[in-house]
Amino acid sequence: EGVYALITSIIFAIGIILYFFRGNLNFYEKNKNLKTLTTVWIALNVVLILVTTYKNYLYVSFHGLTYKRIGVFVYLLLSLVGLITTFIKVYATFNFWYLCRRNISIGFILLLVSTTINWDTLITKFNTEFANNTDFDYLVQLSDNNTFILKEYIDVVENEPPITAQNKIEHKYNRYLTKLESN
Numbered sequence: 001e002g003v004y005a006l007i008t009s010i011i012f013a014i015g016i017i018l019y020f021f022r023g024n025l026n027f028y029e030k031n032k033n034l035k036t037l038t039t040v041w042i043a044l045n046v047v048l049i050l051v052t053t054y055k056n057y058l059y060v061s062f063h064g065l066t067y068k069r070i071g072v073f074v075y076l077l078l079s080l081v082g083l084i085t086t087f088i089k090v091y092a093t094f095n096f097w098y099l100c101r102r103n104i105s106i107g108f109i110l111l112l113v114s115t116t117i118n119w120d121t122l123i124t125k126f127n128t129e130f131a132n133n134t135d136f137d138y139l140v141q142l143s144d145n146n147t148f149i150l151k152e153y154i155d156v157v158e159n160e161p162p163i164t165a166q167n168k169i170e171h172k173y174n175r176y177l178t179k180l181e182s183n
Helices: 003-019 023-027 032-063 067-091 096-116 119-129 137-142 146-157 163-182
Strands: none
Touching: 003 032, 003 067, 032 067, 067 096, 067 119, 119 137, 119 146, 137 146, 137 163, 146 163
16 A cells, blocks of 8 residues: 555656756756755655555565565665656756656666566575565466475475475476476
């Protein structure tokens, strides 16, 4: 719910800021009060981002990491970047296209960097090592990249997962080995 409030707040904030700082008002010398109010509004949205990040972190530490929770962190990071570039646009008196170019470039770089990460392995390692409640059904449904990690987990850990989860992991492991042999 906090993320939806954040989305609405940031869209309104950036939209209104872009509306007021368009055209000649962007370059008007006596707009100090408006710039101060804009800074306060951006700072409040940054605080909202930090609070939502903390809430998401608490949720992840209890329930584990998933693709959607990673997506929330990515959205929060991009929102923070958007607010920072909006702040730079206002104080350095850049135009709207500066804001578009910077945000699109940063989003594209983040997308490129995210393709180098093996997310299934990261999610599995995090959930088996740090999460309070590990959802093994979710982990088994991920791609085969986490198969050996799951198998090692049930072989090594003393407090093993439930029998049904062990059976699913064993089935996934055997299926993956058969698939590797046939390839």
